[in-house]
Amino acid sequence: MNEVISSTLQSPSKGLREVWGWFDVSQDDRVRVSGLLPLAEQNIEAILEEFYSREGGYDRPGGDGPPHGMQDVRDEQRRHLLELFEAGLDQKSFQDRVRAGLFNENYGISPSFYLGLYTFAINRICDLLRQEAEDEAGALETEKALRKAAACHQAMTIEAFSAARTDAIEQRERQLSELPTPVLRLQAGLLLVPVVGVLDSHRSRLLTMQILDAIREQNARAVVLDITGVAAVDSMVANHLIQTMTATRLMGAHSVLTGISAEVAQSLVKIGVTGEALNPAGDLERGVETARKLLER
């Protein structure tokens, strides 16, 4: 998973220098930020404690005590916040961002919660900075530098987070589209094919070959294709279905399409697919009935 993300989230061509540039973080700013590391290290635990213990900071309804894995989350957050003060420009820093984004995705930490904690911590550090500073103008400059670096830091983590999320969604879609489709024998010469999931061109080709092979093997004369489990039917999917049914007919078997929901029917009409090509039946029961009649012919 880690490798996948690293490859989808491209590291900027000129390295992190470019990203720092977008946020106007200069060399001087970075020196100022890294100077804050001791201060941050000393106070980070207290800041985290304060964030979680104060009212409205973190209370899950009905939760007694910290939920499972909360310690992991806090450890990661401490590490993540301290990384800011390294103000690094190297690949390690970039990989750390990617890892933080992945972590947030895996643990279900929403961007708002992440940003909330982050802003809270930065504000606290700025408070401390002002209290301890002798030179007020210098402290103001440092604060500005810190905020710029933090914004950049956050942006990269959020970017990694959204890349991780996109990847997770794509992976789930892929899994769904790889679901095998069984070809069931209802009775001699009559096959039932319940299609579930997403029909893309690769899968529909497989499906068609599966149906055709089954027709040949089982000497089938009729096929009922049920698409109740197909979420959306666009023109491409409709085309695939028509191709499947045409191929079925060329093999000498009749085909009946069932399970067309009201929404699918509407979208089919909108893209100009009429009923004739699909030989539809209202529901599975009537579809099987129709197919049985076709068998008797």
Next chain:
Amino acid sequence: MGRRVPIVSQGDLLIAAVQEELSDSDIQEMQNHILLEVARLSATKVILDVSLLDVIDSFGTRMLSDIAASVSLRGAKIAIVGIRPEIAMAMVLLGLKLENIPTALNLDHGIAILRDGS
């Protein structure tokens, strides 16, 4: 000259069994032969058995529909039987649907279809 496509007749039924790897000229010759035999034997039903055919190109698919159409013009009914899964898929992808031609899985089924229709 030996014929690449044997045509046998039984009553008013003509059965042409397409062999594998037919060249374009073989297919054309088959078409002529079928049409001549339909007239000579005054057959009213023709079955084109393509179960041995395992590859088909666009020319082949077009000839299949041409043969079917010309046989119909000769006043006989035709059914194409034994289209293999790969061939069916290829025909669909080539855009040939054999819209008005009955198809059947095997010879028995094909004969039954032509009988019922008459």
